[in-house]
Amino acid sequence: MTTNRSFARALIAVLAGLSLAGPAAAQSGATTASATPDRIAVVGVRAFPSPEAAPIEDVVILIEDGVITRVSGREAGPVPEAYQVLETPGGSALAGFWNSHIHLTRPVLMTASEQTDAALQAELDNDFTRWGFTTILDLASTTAIAKGVSDRIEEGRVRGPRLLSVGAPFYPPGATPVYARPFYEAFGLPSAEIVSADEAVARVADQIDGGAAAVKLFTGSIVGGDPDVVHMEAATVRAITDAAHRRGRPVFAHPTDRAGLDVAIRNGVDVLAHSAPIMGPWSDADVRALLAADVALVPTLALFEEAADPRTPVQTAIQQTRALYAAGGRVLFGTDAGFTDAFDTSSEMRLMYEAVGWRGLLASLTTAPAAVVGEEARRGRLAPGMVADLVVVTGDPTADLGALSDVVLVIRAGKVVYRRP
Ligand SMILES: [Zn+2]
Structure with a gap:
C-alpha cells in the first residue's frame, strides 16, 4: 500500500542519515524570490x-x-x-489555497532544524507552495517537528505556507494505528495513546501552549487486529473537545467507521479528517446528524481512489461528500499528503469537483477552512x-x-x- 511505502521510505532515509537535500532540490522549479517590496x-x-x-x-x-x-x-x-x-x-x-489535511512526515521536514535553508526550501516548494497552498494543516506529527518547520518559515529564512498543526494526535489506550507504529519505534517518539481522560486534558493544554492550532483524535483507530478498529470512549472524546474548545481550538477526528463517526459527532468534534466510505452511503438521517452537530468534512477522496480497497469505494466517499455539501454542510479540501505520496493536487481537485462542483471546490480551498479556524473575516477571499x-x-x-x-x-x-x- 502506498501509505506504508511512504512511511517506510521516510524512515529508511532518516535512519540511514542520507543527504536528503539532493533529489528534492534538483526537482524544484522555483526561482528564488528576491526581496519583494511592500x-x-x-x-x-x-x-x-x-x-x-x-x-x-x-x-x-x-x-x-x-x-x-x-x-x-x-x-x-x-x-x-x-x-x-x-x-x-x-x-x-x-x-x-488551504490544504486542511497534510502530515509533516517527509524526512527533510521531520529533521528541519538539521537541514540547510536550500534543502528545506526545495521540500516546501515541491510539497506545498508550488500547488498554491498558503496555509497547511498538519493533522498529526509532533509539536516539536511542526515547530521546527514553522519557525524557519516565520523567521523568513525560507519561504513557505503558514503552518497550522495539531502536534501529536490522541489515540485510544493501546491503539496506535498499525501503520504509525513503525514511526514511533524508529524515532523514539513518546506514545500518543491516551492514558486517562485527565492526562489527555492536560496534554491538550500543553500542546496548545506549545503552539498547536487544533487537536486531532482517532475516534476510530485501525489497529490491524481483531477487532480491526478500536474506538475512543465517549467520555474521553467529550473531555478532550471541551478542553480544546475552552482554549478556542477546533477538534479534528479520524472516524474510520460508523461507530468512530458517531462518537465524534455526539461529543463535540468539529471536523472529520476523512470521509468514511466503509460505513456505506450517508442517509438523510446521517446528514442531518452531521449538520445538527455542525461538523465539517475533509473527504480526502483521492486517498480512497488510490488505495482502491473494495471495502472503501471512492464513489461512496463522493456520495457522502456530495450529500453533506448539498444539505449546506462545510467541506474542506485536504489530500493527506505526507501519509501518501500524493503531493500533486490534480486527483483531489478532480474528485472534489465531481462531488461538490466549482463553487464547493473553491470554498473548500478557501472560505470553508478559514471559517473552521475562525478566520473568515481575514482570509479566504480576495477583497x-x-x-x-x-x-x-x-x-x-x-x-x-x-x-x-x-x-x-x-x-x-x-x-x-x-x-x-
Ligand atoms: Zn492523515
Whole structure:
C-alpha cells in the first residue's frame, strides 16, 4: 500500500542519515524570490474573488503591507506608482489555497532544524507552495517537528505556507494505528495513546501552549487486529473537545467507521479528517446528524481512489461528500499528503469537483477552512482588508480544472513565496 511505502521510505532515509537535500532540490522549479517590496500589483489576470462572486476580468489587485487594498477592473483606475507589477497574461487569481489535511512526515521536514535553508526550501516548494497552498494543516506529527518547520518559515529564512498543526494526535489506550507504529519505534517518539481522560486534558493544554492550532483524535483507530478498529470512549472524546474548545481550538477526528463517526459527532468534534466510505452511503438521517452537530468534512477522496480497497469505494466517499455539501454542510479540501505520496493536487481537485462542483471546490480551498479556524473575516477571499494570501494559476479553471494544479505565482501575507520561471 502506498501509505506504508511512504512511511517506510521516510524512515529508511532518516535512519540511514542520507543527504536528503539532493533529489528534492534538483526537482524544484522555483526561482528564488528576491526581496519583494511592500507594494505589489497583480494585473493581467481574471480574479475569482470568492466562491459566490462573479469573476472580474482584467483585474487590478493591489497589495500593501500584507493586506489587499483593491480588487477591481482596470477601468476603475491605473496602477499607482511605486508598485511592483506582476503580470501573468491569461491567468486567474484566487485566494490562497488551504490544504486542511497534510502530515509533516517527509524526512527533510521531520529533521528541519538539521537541514540547510536550500534543502528545506526545495521540500516546501515541491510539497506545498508550488500547488498554491498558503496555509497547511498538519493533522498529526509532533509539536516539536511542526515547530521546527514553522519557525524557519516565520523567521523568513525560507519561504513557505503558514503552518497550522495539531502536534501529536490522541489515540485510544493501546491503539496506535498499525501503520504509525513503525514511526514511533524508529524515532523514539513518546506514545500518543491516551492514558486517562485527565492526562489527555492536560496534554491538550500543553500542546496548545506549545503552539498547536487544533487537536486531532482517532475516534476510530485501525489497529490491524481483531477487532480491526478500536474506538475512543465517549467520555474521553467529550473531555478532550471541551478542553480544546475552552482554549478556542477546533477538534479534528479520524472516524474510520460508523461507530468512530458517531462518537465524534455526539461529543463535540468539529471536523472529520476523512470521509468514511466503509460505513456505506450517508442517509438523510446521517446528514442531518452531521449538520445538527455542525461538523465539517475533509473527504480526502483521492486517498480512497488510490488505495482502491473494495471495502472503501471512492464513489461512496463522493456520495457522502456530495450529500453533506448539498444539505449546506462545510467541506474542506485536504489530500493527506505526507501519509501518501500524493503531493500533486490534480486527483483531489478532480474528485472534489465531481462531488461538490466549482463553487464547493473553491470554498473548500478557501472560505470553508478559514471559517473552521475562525478566520473568515481575514482570509479566504480576495477583497480589500483581507490578508494578501493569493494564488495565480494558468488559464481559466472553470474551463479547465487542471489549471488549479498549474500554479505560477503564490503570495502569502503580501510576500511572493513562489514564482514559477
Ligand atoms: Zn492523515
